[in-house]
Amino acid sequence: MNMEQSYVSAALVRPLVDAAGPTFFDQLPADESGHIQRILKQLRDPDTRLNTDDADELISLLINRTGNEALCVQAAHKFNVHSSCQLQHLFLCCNTLREALYYLEKFSTLLSDELEIQVTRTRDNIIKVKLPVADNFILAAQRHRTEMAISTLLNWLRQLCGAELQISNISVPFPATQYAPQYSQQWRSEIEFNAGECAIQFHSKWLDEGLHNTNPHILNMMKREVEEQYRKLARSGALSERIRKAFTQNKIRLNANQQEVADYFHISARTLNRHLHREDTSLKQIVTSVRLETTRHLLTSTDDSIEQxxxxxxxxxxxxxxxxxxxxxxxxxxxxxxxxxxxxxxxxG
Structure with missing residues (x-):
């Protein structure tokens, strides 16, 4: 079980359920059926978010009952209106891959609390779409989540750019599995296991290929939809914890002002204060707490001067x-x- 409550988008899990078929779940024992049916009901909305433990339980059930350990390593498939989320719609509306990756990087946490994507470029013009490497990446549940995320992103990339998009390499942090051949076969790329990162790589020449000409009004409409989702996510639950996480990961400077913090979460300073007040805290208290925690760590783990x-x-x-x-x-x-x-x-001693 996860120590912290985290969530994943139904859009990541839904393709696995669609692949299993509608009759698969009718065969479940009565003691399992009720709980699983509740999870499946949530999946009807591809923009909803599932508790990660529920998602892991459903994935484990699917793998165990199908006997297919490689279930989460999926090939690209056609666009499905019933299982596509708003972020995917915005991604596919973009006129260039560069624009699509900008929105993916900005709003990736809509897919999962733990999925903060970074897009980087190497000196030899290779684009890396980098996924975070979790501390528990070696565990099967985390590996399956990583496989799901990569499968989903590859699917979106190929739906946007076409089947001719060449993925040069996919690196994953975990060792080769018993179903290792499935990775290169399904993902159509060279795979690097035990890598120090998790990334999808392709040449930068694809960034500015003219893909299509989307009506700008449709693009703006989709952008507004995704931004509103992101605002709702920022406003929901423990905003204080999301702010604390942003500070500790150096996403926001510790001496950032209130407006800068609000801008990072796409909300107004007034909304920021109101929600922190509901959580019986303030931005000043959060900053002080993070500063103390960081200071204690640096005092014991480094020889840096106190001034530094x-x-x-x-x-x-x-x-x-x-x-x-x-x-x-x-x-x-x-x-x-x-x-x-x-x-x-x-x-x-």
């Missing part, structure tokens, strides 16, 4: 850090570092 640590966490200098640290921890950063080192000596 203060600058790293976005403060003007040591004096300001001392004041905040003493107020929250009842000791100075120097005392904390000394105390932690003494404890480590005792533990290590």
């Amino acid at each position: 640590i203060a600058l790293t966490v976005g403060l003007s200098g040591r004096r300001t850090l001392d004041r905040i640290f003493i107020k929250e921890m009842n000791m100075s950063p120097a005392q904390y570092r000394q105390h932690q080192r003494q404890e480590a000596l005792v533990v290590n």
